Amino acid sequence: MKLNVTEIRQSLALGGALLLTLAALALQGCDRADQEAGLPAPGNTPLVVLSAGIDGETPAGTRAAAASTRAAVTTTELTTGSLALFLRGAAGTGYADKNNLKYTYTAAGTPSKWVAIDAANTLYLGAEQASVCACYPHNGDGTCNDPTAIPLTSQAYTATAANLSYDTDRTLDGTGTGCKTSFTLKRAYAKVNFTFTRDNYPSAGKLTQITLANCHTKNTLNIRTGVYATATTAADLSNTVSLTIPADKTPVATADGDAAKNSFLVVPGNIPDYAGATGMGAEVVLTVDGKNVRVLIPKTTLAAWQAGKAYNIRIKLTGTGITLGTVETKDWTTDEVKADGNKPFVPKLP
Structure with a gap:
């Protein structure tokens, strides 16, 4: 059977359209395969982060008051910045490890207020269960790619990524409800503030350096479990x-x-x-009017720095030295850690 020119042209057009359709399907299949990389089949359900909050502070109080009626720690909803998400799947589930995926807050998000910045940072869940944890703020310098050993460093206070908070593993999957979660973040560090007064101190009272001596300055934290490694090195923090x-x-x-x-x-x-x-532990060294004076804090008063606690160490300058008053702590709850006789601690002159 002979085909006329019109029929030949129509046949070629249909063939071309079929080839284009097949090519598009092939590309779509590649895209889907890329999306599902590291997932048990079937599954490409994106994680929905409903909310994220961080442990806040409670009003100051005494140790005695805290022992009897401790105020509840408040949680403040986060409405800025970025979370880092981590995924781990058990052997045989088909998940590939995912580290430091960046989810950013958006007020317009529905239902999720925290959304991945792009497809590469999207955490997908499949039919099998996986463990997901988070830290805040997101750290883009590559140091937070192992959730079992997040590095911690004692330092001057900062609101940046160094001031780490985290939430431990929860089990999720790609089902209708299993893909949704909220994070309540715990603070990874202790915070230390100082309050100074003077009484009959004859000089100018110009303070130029504060050193917290005999403290651990390096360690790692497993944010999947909330367990710290054993710190072994003590140093000074100035x-x-x-x-x-x-x-x-x-x-x-x-x-x-x-x-x-x-x-x-x-x-x-x-x-x-x-x-x-x-019997002594932490030491505070102050450079005042060009001279160093120091306070040693008994371990019966202060034995450990606790994560999520904000400490306030009260120190008084006098004509004969420096006095350590109280060491107050609060959940960043407030206890007071006091010297014998409820008096300030007094640093010694050199």
Whole structure:
């Protein structure tokens, strides 16, 4: 049978359309395969993060008050920044490890307020169960790619990625409800502030450096379980400040993130024994009017830095030295850690 020119043209057109359709299907299949990489088949359900909150602070109180009626720790909803998400699947489930996926807050999100920044950062869930944990803020420098060993470093206070909070593993899957979660983040560090007063101190009271000695400055944290490694190295943590302690006994304090009088973030853990001073632990060394004065804090007063606690160490300058008053803690709950006789601690002159 002979075909006329019109029929030949129609046949060629149909053939071309068929080839284009097959090519499109092939590309679609590749895209789908890319989306499902690291997933048990079938499954390409994106994780829905309903909300994220961080442990907040409660009003200050005494140790006695805390022992009887501790105030509940508040949780503040996060409405800015980015989360880092991690996924792990058991052997045989078909999941590939996912690390440091970036989810950013958006007020317009429905139902999720936290969305992946792009397809490469999207956490997909399949039919099998997987474990998912998170930390905040997202760290883009490559140091947070192993959720079992997130590095911690004692340092001057910062609101950046170094001030880590986290939430441990939860089991999720790609079902209708199994793909949704909320995170309540715990603080990874202890925070240390200082409040200074003076009484009959004859000099200017110009404070230029605060050193917190005999503390752990490095460690790692498993954010999947919330377990810290055992810190082994003790060192000093120093911060340059510019702060004058008023002569009229008015207290002056450090402040989070203030370059002139910054507070500290400290790696949690038991405070090591102070060498050569039985029963002592942490040491505070102040450079005041060009001279160093120091306070040793008994371990019966302060034995450990606890994660999520905000400590306020009260110190008084006097004509004969420095006095350590109280060490207050609060959930960042507040206890007071006091010297014998409910008096401030007094640092010794060199």
